[in-house]
Amino acid sequence: MKQINYILSFIMVLLISLAILMLSSTLVLRMSATYVYHFNDSQAVLDIPYSVKGGEMADEISGYLTSFSSDKFQVYEDNGKYKDPLYNSTEQEVMRQVRKVLNIELGLGLLSMGLFVAIYVHFWRRGSTKALRNRGYLAIGITVACILVRVILVCNKTFRHWLYGQWIGIKLPKDSLLVMVLGDPMFKTYALFASLVALIFAGIFAYVNMRLTKQERIFY
Numbered sequence: 001m002k003q004i005n006y007i008l009s010f011i012m013v014l015l016i017s018l019a020i021l022m023l024s025s026t027l028v029l030r031m032s033a034t035y036v037y038h039f040n041d042s043q044a045v046l047d048i049p050y051s052v053k054g055g056e057m058a059d060e061i062s063g064y065l066t067s068f069s070s071d072k073f074q075v076y077e078d079n080g081k082y083k084d085p086l087y088n089s090t091e092q093e094v095m096r097q098v099r100k101v102l103n104i105e106l107g108l109g110l111l112s113m114g115l116f117v118a119i120y121v122h123f124w125r126r127g128s129t130k131a132l133r134n135r136g137y138l139a140i141g142i143t144v145a146c147i148l149v150r151v152i153l154v155c156n157k158t159f160r161h162w163l164y165g166q167w168i169g170i171k172l173p174k175d176s177l178l179v180m181v182l183g184d185p186m187f188k189t190y191a192l193f194a195s196l197v198a199l200i201f202a203g204i205f206a207y208v209n210m211r212l213t214k215q216e217r218i219f220y
Contacts, residue, residue, distance in 0.1 A: 005128075008119055009135050015116035016205060017143040021150065022109030024198035026102050028190060032062035038189040044181050050077045050086055057181065065099050072096070090170065091178040097168050129213040136209035143202045147195050154191045 028034050032055075039045045039054035046054075057075055064073045073095035076083035087095075123132050153159045172179050 005123070009123065009131060012116055012119040012123075013135050013139040013142060015112045015119070016139045017146055019109050019112035019116055020143050020198050020201045020205070021146055022105050022112065024194050024201055026105045026109060028193040028197055029098075029102055030062060030066045031193070032058045034058075034189060034193050035061050037193070038186050039181075041189065042185055048177060048180055050177075052077055052086070061095075061182075064095060065102055068103075073099075086177055090172065091176060094168060094170050094172065094178060097170065101167050124212060129215065132209065133213040136206065136213070140202055140206055143198065147198050151191045151195055154187050160187060 035058035036055055039058060045052060045057055052075060060073075060075045064071075072092045073087060074092065075086045077086055120132065
């Protein structure tokens, strides 16, 4: 029984680290603020041959990736009485696949969090507060290390292309509007925001864990 609990405690550590990484990633890629920052920093929207504001483009991207509807992704340019669509069917399919991947990431993140909570409650009810505190320190260390590894991998062009090929697999020409808007240097914004959100999540976990495992003092 002790051996099983020992294994469970390390599974718990991996689960919370996995949950923090996945939830921070999917949250950042769904937030309008991420794209607003990217457009302001890169001036990507100003370089495209259409009259669309960065905030509008960001809201449309965020709204689509957050939605679970069957509607296709599209942004329109207002030309007086008419609204012209900007993205073609191939680009729409890319965004559909991106949303699918984000939904999978969200599901795995929530599943990891749920399993972590179940194991954590199991140990907490047993009164294993010291073990939970020690595993908490280990989880924070592993999470920070994983955040650094994620930044390094995301900043690697070869890895980004490989990841895109594995998860999306739809080739777009270099002059594609979607490439112009969400291509490089979007990865820098993602790395920055995902790291910040992950560190916030890790900080919240560290605080809650310390509060729950705080040892009662006998002498003051």
